[in-house]
Amino acid sequence: MPLVRRHAPSSYDRWPAGRAVAWTLGLAVTVLAMTVPILLLLGAPATLALRTLPAAGKCGPAVPREALTRLPHSRYVWFSIPVLITTIILAVQRVRTDRRAAPADHPNT
CATH class of the missing domain: 1.20.5 (Single alpha-helices involved in coiled-coils or other helix-helix interfaces)
Structure with missing residues (x-):
């Protein structure tokens, strides 16, 4: 099997513009799907929620904060x-x- 192409390039050998755009968009979606979870974890949503939610005390029961505190240790x-x-x-x-x-x-x- 020869490694050299013996025929001249034709329009059959070229990708249509729509296919190139679709491939580029698919690649962008894949990269986004791989990086977003990492960025979300780096944002530390549990830490942010613990700092934002009120502590139990004078305001009444702080059920969401206590549940979030107990969850990792369950x-x-x-x-x-x-x-x-x-x-x-x-x-x-x-x-x-x-x-x-x-x-x-x-x-x-």
């Missing part, structure tokens, strides 16, 4: 995170499988 957190991640992975695989199977079920294909 005995069920170690189990809930792997279950949540497994559920998300299985749901994504199910959606991908359904999308692949849908065109085969269509009567016009």
Whole structure:
């Protein structure tokens, strides 16, 4: 198999402009989807919530703040995170499988 192209480039070899734009947008969405979770964690939303919510005392019960303080130390957190991640992975695989199977079920294909 030769490594050199022997025919002249034609319009068949070029990408249409719409495909190039779609590819660029897809790449931008992928990069955004990978960086946003990291930036959210760097923003420390739990710390921000603990500093913002009122402490229990004169204002009445501070249920959200106490719940947020107890949550990381709960005995069920170690189990809930792997279950949540497994559920998300299985749901994504199910959606991908359904999308692949849908065109085969269509009567016009």
